[in-house]
Amino acid sequence: MVAAREVAASVVDPEMPMLTLEDLGVLRDVEVADERVVVTITPTYSGCPAMATMRDDLVHRLRDEGFDDVEVRVSLHPAWSSDWITPRGRAALVEHGLSAPGPAPSHDGPVVLSLQPTRRTLACPRCASSRVELTSEFGPTACKALYRCTACLEPFEHVKEI
Amino acid sequence: MSHTPDPSHLPDHDSVYDGLLGSDDSQWAFGTDFEDPLAGVDTTVPDGVDTHELATYCLMLADDALVMSHRLSQWCSNAPDLEEDIALANIALDLLGQARLLLARAAAADPSVVPALPEGSPVPPEDALAFFRGDREFRNVRLVETDNGDFAVTIARLLLFSTWRLALLQRLAVSRDHVLSAVAVKGVKEMTYHRDYAGRWFLTLARGTEESRRRLVTGLEATWPLRAELFTSHPVELAVAASGVGVDPSTVADEVDVLLEQVFSMSGVDRPEVGPLAGVRGETGRDGLHTEAFSRLLAEMQVVARAHPMGSW
Numbered sequence: 001m002v003a004a005r006e007v008a009a010s011v012v013d014p015e016m017p018m019l020t021l022e023d024l025g026v027l028r029d030v031e032v033a034d035e036r037v038v039v040t041i042t043p044t045y046s047g048c049p050a051m052a053t054m055r056d057d058l059v060h061r062l063r064d065e066g067f068d069d070v071e072v073r074v075s076l077h078p079a080w081s082s083d084w085i086t087p088r089g090r091a092a093l094v095e096h097g098l099s100a101p102g103p104a105p106s107h108d109g110p111v112v113l114s115l116q117p118t119r120r121t122l123a124c125p126r127c128a129s130s131r132v133e134l135t136s137e138f139g140p141t142a143c144k145a146l147y148r149c150t151a152c153l154e155p156f157e158h159v160k161e162i
Numbered sequence: 163m164s165h166t167p168d169p170s171h172l173p174d175h176d177s178v179y180d181g182l183l184g185s186d187d188s189q190w191a192f193g194t195d196f197e198d199p200l201a202g203v204d205t206t207v208p209d210g211v212d213t214h215e216l217a218t219y220c221l222m223l224a225d226d227a228l229v230m231s232h233r234l235s236q237w238c239s240n241a242p243d244l245e246e247d248i249a250l251a252n253i254a255l256d257l258l259g260q261a262r263l264l265l266a267r268a269a270a271a272d273p274s275v276v277p278a279l280p281e282g283s284p285v286p287p288e289d290a291l292a293f294f295r296g297d298r299e300f301r302n303v304r305l306v307e308t309d310n311g312d313f314a315v316t317i318a319r320l321l322l323f324s325t326w327r328l329a330l331l332q333r334l335a336v337s338r339d340h341v342l343s344a345v346a347v348k349g350v351k352e353m354t355y356h357r358d359y360a361g362r363w364f365l366t367l368a369r370g371t372e373e374s375r376r377r378l379v380t381g382l383e384a385t386w387p388l389r390a391e392l393f394t395s396h397p398v399e400l401a402v403a404a405s406g407v408g409v410d411p412s413t414v415a416d417e418v419d420v421l422l423e424q425v426f427s428m429s430g431v432d433r434p435e436v437g438p439l440a441g442v443r444g445e446t447g448r449d450g451l452h453t454e455a456f457s458r459l460l461a462e463m464q465v466v467a468r469a470h471p472m473g474s475w
Contacts, residue, residue: 073202
């Protein structure tokens with residue numbers, strides 16, 4: 001029998017299937033006690049609508065591997081950070097045409113109000129040019145901003161720093 | 163000569179949608195939610211905290227987010243351009259997520275706040291609280307419930323709301339209640355970019371055309387009478403602040419003022435000089451006293467759920 005941890009770690013994110021839940025950093029814990037598997041996941045954003053799908057996918061995959069008694073729990077603390085995306089996850093994002101997040105901003109101390117457009121130093125995931133421009137700070141999911149490359153003219157998504 | 167495809171060459175599907183999901187039927191349930199967004203989270207109430215007061219306080223914070231989220235979601239497909247449509251929907255989704263956690267926390271702290279439904283109803287407590295309470299039972303400030311107006315009104319309101327809520331959540335991060343603390347820490351990250359978004363549009367509209375500036379100033383003046391209520395301490399807020407689980411909103415007034423002043427001065431906009439909207443016999447949103455617009459909002463938001471109290475979604 002494959003270890004429960006290994007099975008849970010291989011389940012992919014429903015929105016970004018090039019990332020496993022482990023690579024995304026939302027898989028917080030897998031415990032096995034008396035045939036019972038307890039998996040703990042954390043939401044990326046408060047309103048993340050993919051949580052239920054993650055739970056269902058975890059339960060299905062673990063059952064397929066012979067773990068009949070599976071419970072999925074939520075952990076809210078510490079809050080997810082894009083810094084938790086693993087190096088392997090970052091490489092997978094770029095390989096699939098998405099730009100990986102830079103270091104997340106610190107939330108210790110007063111939060112500074114920024115009235116200037118968000119500036120990031122990014123490279124186009126397709127042609128590696130740094131001549132990119134922001135088209136929309138909000139995208140199809142809470143975690144992405146929209147960019148375009150002015151060198152190769154392709155649009156791409158950037159996973160935001162949080 | 164007409165060409166009719168040979169049916170034997172067509173894929174063996176009953177529906178054009180077959181095969182879209184591979185063999186994984188569970189994906190059809192996408193969007194079906196966790197029965198309990200706090201599954202596995204320790205919801206023990208800290209020592210010395212009154213459970214009903216904690217639950218009522220959670221409803222206040224939850225209802226602010228829920229109603230603001232509903233108003234913002236009404237922009238969906240109506241915003242000035244696609245980017246703003248997506249931005250407002252994203253912000254609404256964050257707030258809805260905060261509301262769900264807070265409603266679930268209220269229900270876990272004191273189940274007596276959850277409206278009774280017919281026996282056997284599968285409606286979870288957070289949905290019962292959102293869809294089966296009457297207007298007098300909602301504890302949100304009135305700022306979030308009034309009509310959206312035009313885009314400038316919405317931006318002026320979002321600036322006030324996100325600046326205020328960010329300041330509250332920053333202080334709530336050290337709450338003795340671990341659930342509230344966790345919701346707050348996560349919420350701070352989200353409110354930070356909500357406030358930036360509103361501030362940038364405020365500045366853009368103020369320094370844009372004569373028309374955009376006129377609308378912004380009008381929008382700010384229309385919103386301003388609902389500002390004072392944000393910083394008025396309700397007895398429940400004072401009680402939870404005293405027991406170390408909540409925040410007295412009067413303590414964030416100065417900080418919010420400084421931040422708003424920063425946006426106003428960069429935008430060349432004067433602080434409005436209009437008085438606060440009176441309550442009725444001293445009661446306002448936190449007491450369950452709302453505006454007429456709120457009843458219409460609730461009717462729209464609740465009608466489907468109320469028609470199907472035994473419904474499973």
